[in-house]
Amino acid sequence: MTDFQTNIALEPELVPSLALDRALLRAIFDKAVEAADPMLVIPRTLPPRPLGRVVVIGAGKASARMAEAVTSVWGGCEGLILTRDGYARPAPGIRVIEAAHPVPDLRGQAGTEALFDLLKTCEPGDFVLALISGGGSALLTKPAGRISLSQEQQMTRAMLASGAPINDMNIIRKHLSLAKGGALAAACSAPMLSLIISDVPGDDMAAVACGPTVGDCSTAQEARALLELWSIPVTPEMAAVLDGPPLTCRPGADALSRVENRIVAAPSQSLLAAAELAQAEGMSVRILGDALEGEACDLARHHARMALDLQAGMRLGDAPLLLLSGGECTVTHRGKGIGGPNAEYALALAVALQGRTGVAALACDTDGVDGAADAAGAVVDALTLPRAVALSVDPERALWNHDSHSFFAALGDQVITGPTLTNVNDFRAILIRPTDGYCNFPQHSLCSI
Known part of the structure; x- marks a missing residue:
């Protein structure tokens, strides 16, 4: 993974914990892929x-x-x-x-x-x-x-x-x-x-x-x-x-x-393997299903609301909660962007969460290729949108043009695996920790898209 700390002057105290969350999410995804080798x-x-x-x-x-x-x-x-x-x-x-x-x-x-x-x-x-x-x-x-x-x-x-x-x-x-x-x-x-x-x-x-x-x-x-x-x-x-x-x-x-x-x-086997690793790392796990379908943006908004509702019921000191899901999202294309259902899900999720701390997520295709990009998907957290603002990358334009991979490439947040040599569909993981706030950055208009 690339160094995501570049150009961050916002909330520097969040960086170490977010680096840990990203590493955990990547390890969990790798375990899911390995289970289908x-x-x-x-x-x-x-x-x-x-x-x-x-x-x-x-x-x-x-x-x-x-x-x-x-x-x-x-x-x-x-x-x-x-x-x-x-x-x-x-x-x-x-x-x-x-x-x-x-x-x-x-x-x-x-x-x-x-x-x-x-x-x-x-x-x-x-x-x-x-x-x-x-x-x-x-x-x-x-x-x-x-x-x-x-x-x-x-x-x-x-x-x-x-x-x-x-x-x-x-x-x-x-x-x-x-x-x-x-x-x-x-x-x-x-x-x-x-x-x-x-x-x-x-x-x-x-x-x-x-x-x-x-x-x-x-x-x-x-x-x-x-x-x-x-x-x-x-x-x-x-x-x-x-x-x-x-x-x-x-x-x-x-x-x-x-x-x-x-x-x-099958996807269910990979989700179970991912869940076992997460539990060994001290997380509670909920598997939302291995056959979720629909527009990537719609599913992301639904999952964002779910994550925020679950986080609101958590207390400081509670074990982290991991939401896992599989299936295959779709994208109805506008524009000429380079996107895929996993990257689009990740971007729409980040926009819907609006910088909420304590929530990080990964969305990837287990075959290593999401849409037309040479990337499996992307990872997001509370600093995704603030970093985009700092880099003058417009998430609204990227989402509207289905150009999510260009967005994440600019941030260095694509997940690059190369050919995984297997294929059990999409893999999504949302890691939720108890917290009490939002990252400090201006609200974006995208929450209405």
């Missing part, structure tokens, strides 16, 4: 290596790390993995292809074709191990009908800017693709075990990476309704696919009878 979770769930031909496939931000874990137990394996740029890992015998995320590209499309070609070589006596994690929705790129890659890219950008929740986006994607909603598993005649790291609210296996090995209950009619609801433009090619035969496999379909799906890591 495939090198830990895969060996615990991996069965003995089957006899005969074994083929390992996968797609997602964590898939290469999952393959690395598999080969550490089984030894070298034949296979093909699609992962995000920068997330490749060594896995003897397994080809690892990096491609773009969250907007698909030609590398992802070519890699998906190669994956299907490999599955076509599998026979009933072979065994296929699928490694699926969040991010696979963009990496598995196989547009249906006459939909072009360019059209899929435009649709993805529109969905990401719309504020649509991940489950809605994935229903749309499933019914315009030949690689989702069970289609990957259906292309294989060999028995398959699919190990899944969940990054979706509710841990619905059919939603992780658009469920390439899982039966799908949604319909093309639902996809059409969601496209309209979120104002996503529909091209004639997309309309023709939606009007055509179903592309996904229904649960219980014969084509999926050879597949077993298992979740091996």
Whole structure:
């Protein structure tokens, strides 16, 4: 972390305690990420290596790390993995292809074709191990009908800017693709075990990476309704696919009878690991849920009110209280800022708290990338807004333009992890200590935004 004491002439007595709180929050986040490391979770769930031909496939931000874990137990394996740029890992015998995320590209499309070609070589006596994690929705790129890659890219950008929740986006994607909603598993005649790291609210296996090995209950009619609801433009090619035969496999379909799906890591497990560390450090912990959704700003305001109400009931000497939550917030974009749901949550939280002492928070994506920024998220405390004022950084403009990462970069308060090689969705932690006041700085108009 960078030195956040720069340019602080305000409330210097707060600096040592805030440095401690920031260090605690970062350690708690790191523990949550560690709990979802495939090198830990895969060996615990991996069965003995089957006899005969074994083929390992996968797609997602964590898939290469999952393959690395598999080969550490089984030894070298034949296979093909699609992962995000920068997330490749060594896995003897397994080809690892990096491609773009969250907007698909030609590398992802070519890699998906190669994956299907490999599955076509599998026979009933072979065994296929699928490694699926969040991010696979963009990496598995196989547009249906006459939909072009360019059209899929435009649709993805529109969905990401719309504020649509991940489950809605994935229903749309499933019914315009030949690689989702069970289609990957259906292309294989060999028995398959699919190990899944969940990054979706509710841990619905059919939603992780658009469920390439899982039966799908949604319909093309639902996809059409969601496209309209979120104002996503529909091209004639997309309309023709939606009007055509179903592309996904229904649960219980014969084509999926050879597949077993298992979740091996989920947000709830990471929250519990974080809670255990916090309790060992003497904190009381409340887990608010692992499936929270909605606009990042709205959730931040709600959590700020909750934190202030809880702090008002605390007495000096009480143990610190930690609020933990997971899930996936959304941002309905305005402007051209560099933001993400975690940084936007953090900025909106700081604004709503208006410099209240005794409250610090961290909001990060467990995959290490929040939105379009090379940062996992950000950390805030009572000095966030005073420091912004001292640096002439306008939080109101940043929040309005969804430019939260630029705001936190100016303050040196981004959380930079690099690729974490896993993905169990967003992680939020609010640390509350008993106190009796606010940091001394002018009130800002943002509390009304």
